Amino acid sequence: MSEHRRRMREAGFRSIQVWVPDTRAKNFAAEAHRQxxxxxxxxxxxxxxxWIEAVSVSWDDE
Structure with missing residues (x-):
């Protein structure tokens, strides 16, 4: 794994960590439905x- 990370860094990438909801959690479906x-x-x-529309950049605008 460290070799892979080294190659990725050399290629100009950096590692980040992203936390996402656990879709396997017992209350996930109920919370998703509620929201x-x-x-x-x-x-x-x-x-x-x-406001969101005013400050957002549309992909079509670029």
Whole structure:
């Protein structure tokens, strides 16, 4: 593994660690459903969404 990391660094890459939700956790499906329901019940247009759209760069704009 250290050889692989060395080669990757030499190729210009760097290692990072990313924490993601554990989809195997017993409460994952229920929490995902709860959050999805909250998003679906949210107003279709809000001040928060306007701000996000204002500061976001569209891939089409580049």
């Amino acid at each position: 999805s329901a909250m998003a679906a019940d949210a107003a279709t247009h809000s001040d928060d969404q306007e």
